[in-house]
Structure formats: structure tokens, C-alpha cells
Amino acid sequence: xxxxxxxxxxxxxxxxxxxxxxxxxxxxxxxxxxxxxxxxxxxxxxxxxxxxxxxxxxxxxxxxxxxxxxxxxxxxxxxxxxxxxxxxxxxxxxxxxxxxxxxxxxxxxxxxxxxxxxxxxxxxxxxxxxxxxxxxxxxxxxxxxxxxxxxxxxxxxxxxxxxxxxxxxxxxxxxxxxxxxx
Numbered sequence: 001x002x003x004x005x006x007x008x009x010x011x012x013x014x015x016x017x018x019x020x021x022x023x024x025x026x027x028x029x030x031x032x033x034x035x036x037x038x039x040x041x042x043x044x045x046x047x048x049x050x051x052x053x054x055x056x057x058x059x060x061x062x063x064x065x066x067x068x069x070x071x072x073x074x075x076x077x078x079x080x081x082x083x084x085x086x087x088x089x090x091x092x093x094x095x096x097x098x099x100x101x102x103x104x105x106x107x108x109x110x111x112x113x114x115x116x117x118x119x120x121x122x123x124x125x126x127x128x129x130x131x132x133x134x135x136x137x138x139x140x141x142x143x144x145x146x147x148x149x150x151x152x153x154x155x156x157x158x159x160x161x162x163x164x165x166x167x168x169x170x171x172x173x174x175x176x177x178x179x180x181x182x
Contacts, residue, residue: 015179029168037068113152137181
């Protein structure tokens, strides 16, 4: 499916992210396995333009809503050691463009964490549109990327001897988004 076909299916205009039916999740290596978590409070919108490549997406994630299913760990993640939620309460994403590479689609934009904005590319998958039981029109998307947390100044770690450390540097980010036509 081409980018133009996807945009035609979506129709131009604003599609608001439905946080009750969407997820912002992440995983990071901790010792020998991965710890998974999510951010439970976020908002955003997708604006489909006449020129599909000019479409935009924005999101704001409340950093204090981090949830790794461990209250002590979540409390530490909120401190200045990691996310510094007191001084940087939100993480944001704003697109710079949408592009196709063969049959793959990418959402390019700036991710801002702890006041540091860096470019990222999210691999994007469009799942289609449909009517919901409440009279709205919904679109479904998945997106993912991997970042290096140190690029955003998140340096905390505990050395474990040799070249081993408590945490990995790579953070996998996954988004499952339902957006409702405004």
C-alpha cells in the first residue's frame, strides 16, 4: 500500500490519539533479561495533509506516569538519577516528515527527553480504519524505534565488574495507537 493510498483511507484532517485504547511501552536490558514498562498518561494527534508526506504527528507523555510494575523502581526512575521528572515532567515527539522506503514507512521527528531534543525515526505500520460503536471513525497504527538513553543524558548505571553493567544503553520503544477522527 502506498503512502498516498494510506492518506486517502485516513482522509485529511486531525485524528486525536485515544489514550484509553493506545499504549506507550518500552523495554531495556536489566542484568540478563529485559524489563518492560509503560507510560500511562499521554496525548497527541495525527494530522493528515493533502500531501501525505507533509502529514504530522505530535505526542506528549507525562514522565511521572512511568509504570514498570515495581513501585520502588518506578520511584527511582522518576528521580534525577534517571528521568528527573521534577524538572522535566514531559517527553514530547513532533514529526518532521513521513517517508516510504519500499513497502516500509517511517515517521521522522524530534524526541525530547529531559530537555534534550534528538532526531528519531519510528518504523510505522498502518492497520486500517473503521467505525467504532460510539459513532466515531478510528485508525490504528503501530510504531517502534530503538534509542540510546545516553544520547538524552540518562547516564545512571551500576557497574557489575568487568565491562558489565546493571542496565543496557538501548531502549526499545513501542507504540500502539488508536486515533479518532476529530
